[in-house]
Amino acid sequence: MTTEHARLVGHQTETWDAQLVPTDRGRVRQPTPDCPVEVALSAISGRWTTLVLRELMHGPCSFSELRDLLPALSAKVLADRLHGLVERGLVVCERTAGFPVRTRYQLTARGQALRPLLKTLYEVGSALAEGPEAIDSPCGGE
Amino acid sequence: MTTEHARLVGHQTETWDAQLVPTDRGRVRQPTPDCPVEVALSAISGRWTTLVLRELMHGPCSFSELRDLLPALSAKVLADRLHGLVERGLVVCERTAGFPVRTRYQLTARGQALRPLLKTLYEVGSALAEGPEAIDSPCGGE
DNA sequence: CGGAATCCTATCGGATACTG
DNA sequence: CAGTATCCGATAGGATTCCG
Numbered sequence: 157m158t159t160e161h162a163r164l165v166g167h168q169t170e171t172w173d174a175q176l177v178p179t180d181r182g183r184v185r186q187p188t189p190d191c192p193v194e195v196a197l198s199a200i201s202g203r204w205t206t207l208v209l210r211e212l213m214h215g216p217c218s219f220s221e222l223r224d225l226l227p228a229l230s231a232k233v234l235a236d237r238l239h240g241l242v243e244r245g246l247v248v249c250e251r252t253a254g255f256p257v258r259t260r261y262q263l264t265a266r267g268q269a270l271r272p273l274l275k276t277l278y279e280v281g282s283a284l285a286e287g288p289e290a291i292d293s294p295c296g297g298e
Numbered sequence: 299m300t301t302e303h304a305r306l307v308g309h310q311t312e313t314w315d316a317q318l319v320p321t322d323r324g325r326v327r328q329p330t331p332d333c334p335v336e337v338a339l340s341a342i343s344g345r346w347t348t349l350v351l352r353e354l355m356h357g358p359c360s361f362s363e364l365r366d367l368l369p370a371l372s373a374k375v376l377a378d379r380l381h382g383l384v385e386r387g388l389v390v391c392e393r394t395a396g397f398p399v400r401t402r403y404q405l406t407a408r409g410q411a412l413r414p415l416l417k418t419l420y421e422v423g424s425a426l427a428e429g430p431e432a433i434d435s436p437c438g439g440e
Numbered sequence: 441c442g443g444a445a446t447c448c449t450a451t452c453g454g455a456t457a458c459t460g
Numbered sequence: 461c462a463g464t465a466t467c468c469g470a471t472a473g474g475a476t477t478c479c480g
Binding site for chain 2 (some may be wrong): 452453454455456460
């Protein structure tokens with residue numbers, strides 16, 4: 157009875173895993189935008205986003221530097237990603253006045269907060285990749 | 299010069315952040331399927347997936363139980379998600395022989411490996427949600 | 441240099457209806 | 461109960477071309 161789920165949904169008494177859902181914000185039955193998990197997911201959403209973030213974690217970059225670091229990423233998609241990141245306050249962009257224009261994309265403090273997430277993605281992904289001993293599960297079956 | 303990036307890409311000497319990219323598998327310039335980060339991302343990819351995983355983390359569920367727990371999730375999408383998870387060896391499905399048919403979706407050991415990821419998503423998402431003190435960044439600008 | 445504009449295809453996810 | 465089948469609108473994201 158240790159991991160029993162008393163999830164009699166139609167009727168009160170719902171227990172939540174304190175590790176997965178520590179606060180009320182996570183007690184959702186739909187992918188609502190204000191659920192912390194959704195917030196984090198949308199921060200890294202979109203193809204190439206984690207790679208762009210990885211480069212920026214390393215230090216500020218100009219548009220072209222990012223293009224050089226990720227040659228297969230098209231200008232349009234890079235601009236899309238960058239705009240999304242700026243929109244969410246994860247990155248700031250500074251531009252020089254002169255010509256040719258120079259840009260400087262840089263993580264904000266909030267953007268830096270994504271570091272542990274990238275780290276965990278890597279760790280968990282590594283664990284999944286190396287261990288194809290799938291099939292059986294020691295879950296808490298009754 | 300502590301966090302300088304000696305990323306002279308066109309020419310050798312690339313340094314990698316040992317925390318973000320500890321192994322060769324992550325030294326990629328594109329979203330390749332075998333990069334650990336991509337492996338983890340594809341494990342949780344798709345709308346509703348993290349919610350389905352959350353329920354399964356709590357214990358095995360039948361198809362209908364999942365539908366009750368996530369009422370706004372359509373049968374089609376739930377089936378899609380479940381199939382994807384089974385395909386990747388994160389979940390197993392058992393069915394009773396009799397009638398009516400009963401199912402039992404359960405996380406595998408690999409599926410359980412996603413727990414720390416869900417936890418981190420929640421934590422990082424919470425940090426982002428509560429701290430809109432965006433703008434300035436104490437990054438390692440030169 | 442640093443993009444924006446346009447176009448085009450693939451896939452996603454939701455609604456609805458039906459089946460073993 | 462546990463799905464499948466079909467349809468369909470909305471994006472995502474890549475290629476290409478042009479602009480300040």
